[in-house]
Amino acid sequence: MQRASTYRHPAGRIVRIETHISIVYLAGRFAYKIIKPVAPGFADFTAPETRQRCCEAQLQLNRPLARDLYLGVLPIMRRGRTVTFGSRGRAVEHAVKMRRFDEAVLFSSLARSGALSLHDVDGAARRLAAWHRRAPRNAPLARYGSAALLKAQIEAVNVALQAGCVEARLPEIAAWCGQQLAQRSAAIDGRRANGFVRACHGDLHLDNVMRWRGEVSMFDCIDFDDALRWIDIANDIAFLVMDLRARAGTRLSNRLLNAWLEASGDYAALELMPLYVVYRALVRVLVAHLRSKSGSSSKAAAAARDAARYIEIAAAETQTPPPVMLLCHGFSGSGKSVASRALAGLSGAVWLSSDVERKRMESMAAADARLDATHYTAEARHAVYDHLLGLATCVLQAGYSVIVDATFLEHRHRSAFFALGERLGVGVRILDFRAAPDVLAERIGTRRRNQRDASDADTSTLSLQLATAEPLTAVETAQTFAFETVVPVEAFNEPAFWKRVLELIASPAAEPATADGRIRCKSENSRYAAEWDSRLSRSASAGLQSRCRDDVQ
Template sequence: MSDTPISRHVPNRQRVARRHSRLVDAALSRASTYAHPAGRIVRIETHISMVYLAGRYAYKIMKPVDFGFVNFVRLDARLRCCEAEIRLNAPFAGPIYRDTGELFLDGRRCRLRSRRGVRGNVKVIDYAVRMRRFDQRLLFSNLLAHGELGTDDIDAAATSLAASHRHAHRAGRGPMAPAARLGSAALLREQVLAALAPLEADPRTAHAVTRAGLRETCECELARLAQHLDGRRTNGFVRACHGDLHLDNIVRYGRHALMFDCIEFSDELRWIDVTCDLAFLLMDLRAHGRSAYAHRLLNRYLEATGDFAGLAALRLHIVYRALVRALVATLKAGSPARSDAQARAGVASRYLALAASEARAMREPAPWLLLCHGFSGSGKSVASRALAELSGAIRVSSDLERKRLEPFAPPSLEALPPSAYTHAALDALYERLVAHVRDVLNAGYTALVDATFLKATHRARFAALARELNRPMLILNFHAPQARLAERVNARAHGPRDASDAGADVLAAQLAQADPLDARERQRTVDLNTDVEIAAFSREPWWAPLFARMRAEDGGN
């Protein structure tokens, strides 16, 4: 390129930005800049922002950078971003976000103050998001690294995410609705291929991307799912989401999980299918070696939303999210001469390996249909939840779906009237379960149906579905002594309310009216004695008969 005024403008602008960043960094690293006791100040850097932990608060500034997808070079752009961050994060992490502060010159020194109620003319040089400081040890990423992230945290995250999606603004509805392009199949295609291209061009990642056939798989899935993706938008599942939901952006807050630092600078990255938002956290848990937590999160989210139809594109979204994280890690690695370049490259490789694994699953799905069969009190609900977490199966619960009064709503735990348990109502419920299971199997996931299946007609309906979709089916026969069944049913009636309404009278009717498994069904049955401690359900040895049967029928794989 010739040395024109235009070509000289870019490095000059970069030098100005670097000087500005040094000035701001020096100011915010001094306790005297703040209007409150700051103590020892801790700096946290990302590729587009800096965070300063000072006393009771944390302050986030946007770097004066232009990466194409985000441009914070102008001061007014940084102000708009700060104000948007306060507004958009309120639904996810309202207790954390406070207001926007301004960094201004006071003589030859810099000061920081809130913009609320500010009077007088000062030279403002930058803006900062002011947040309530929290214990960094409670970040999900740090809890996981120290072995302290628990199942309660995963359940809290699933509950928070489902609630935020349920109440989020929807594309195409209301004054907050975005342009029709946002959340579309065409835009997702552009985003996926835009993440792929630099990884294919970088010699550090090109071989892994090519070897896994990621471009071919993504292009095939994007074409196959285009109608599904646009249909999801039409049906209201493209919403104002978090958009950047990885483990560094979730914190344990009492008994809750707060999701902070959502995407505020790009409508294209924020107005997305709720499944794409969920996929980010699922992907990050798996990339950190916590597949069981990812399985639990997915099943708890589906229990809260019933959005089984969203599974169709889940693997594609997971691949996309893994590509984005691999790209970010590669950009952070920078030059091979950097001291942390090798570690960053290792992070990128981990995400690419996950993308490759999901791509294989998209090309070669091998789902099963597993029917839970047993009387109330047999332990099938507790056991099937544990099995879903161990295996990655998607659990579909009759108790929960019976009490889901409208789509994408959480199930009610209130007792239903007798009319909900007539023969006609039960037949209608099982037909809804069939529809959900069809979605699960067509998406390439194993479906685990938690229902009593005490009537031969209901079992036959699912057997017909398995034949139609050419999927193998097994019946999991959960059984325990009758005295133990009665004991569990009575204990549940006096314990915390759950989704089941079954009491002693229901159990008695089941025992008297159940259709026994016939000879053909017995050939497809695995017997599981649940007269054991509940903890046994979460251990693989208890499931050995099932896993052995599945491996044998899969050809020993």
């Protein structure tokens, strides 16, 4: 395979790359991947028939997420003392033929060089959400994606790690996994029953994601074990969330999760996300451990560093601070959406947008699609806040802080969310975004001309808001962080801009706000709180999961 004469095209200098289960030969404009006859523990590739089937599966399964990358499966024939690709001779192996690409476009390479961008991450999130929406759902076996099978998979990884790794935190992490599996088994099986177990990629680490011909592509999916590919879509995205956190930083990881949630609407997935993130981190620890057993001392040292990094990710995920709820407040054009989305990336909070959810409620997939005035009546407006209240409940109960991006110009809406915070024992704060009226109007005009925003507000909307907005009460003002937004957009990405908010999220108060210098909105406005209590009861977990199922279909 390292001879140019083996190939039917100009091969140039042939490069050989070996992993723990495969060998790739880079020859000219193409790459040829051969599966090694090994049994690394999670699969057995020793039989030639198994390797051939895996090659054929790679071709079929990878094409949906990596267009034009996979070209075919070729038999490697022996004729005398030589081997070549063709139909004459005795087949001794099979190879997957792929187009060769520059490794600099891999997300792993981009992350190392600091060139991986928010645009890349957004593209990956949209691509995965679109694939998850249309992925096959009829699993070959009913047990795929079940709580019992997931427990067996996680326990197998933990047993292997504790048998081969000397790391004091691994038993603690394994015990945490066991607790989570016991507590979340009903949710795991509930999502499986509701259709969230689908034919996924299954191996979404940064080495398998790249920029490719103007879009983000994912390749080298799991092809050797259906049980590792037919999984909950939350399990699939969690791998990339975890690996971005480990290798590219929390900001890009947070952005990916929020962008996927925004595109999919599957906020109920958050209940299981910490478990899946820890599981995926442990998988990478095991892979690094296997790598450390072979190769040079420098490669073994690099693998040990990788293992330590993934253990840190797993350990950190088991110890997160209590959540808080942040309510954006401000007129259209105040910059609250751009600013709060940046805050979500810095803080790890989940970002909920009234503009996005209003369109989702109307089954409008395109952010730039426009809604008419009938969708902005008082009744329609209350329905959007009702929906946001249900989503915020889901996010907070999953243990995530939440940023609710809406105008919150009416006291009744603010009161309802403060009542939710009191009910859940969660601290609530208002983020008040400010700009002069002429700046607001100018921004709205620019946004309307560009048509790249989910907001439908125009200057007439702004005029109505300015005339009818109910100002913050004295008690609410005491719980408000004010932000002047007439600053360079880049300022929103700086932790210093959000210093007080980030400190709150990192170390939230133990008790929710009350009226004596804090806030207790049910006491302050029991009529509004009671009304929204009734609305909230209709957004319980089962109903929300049903809505999520419909959204991702």
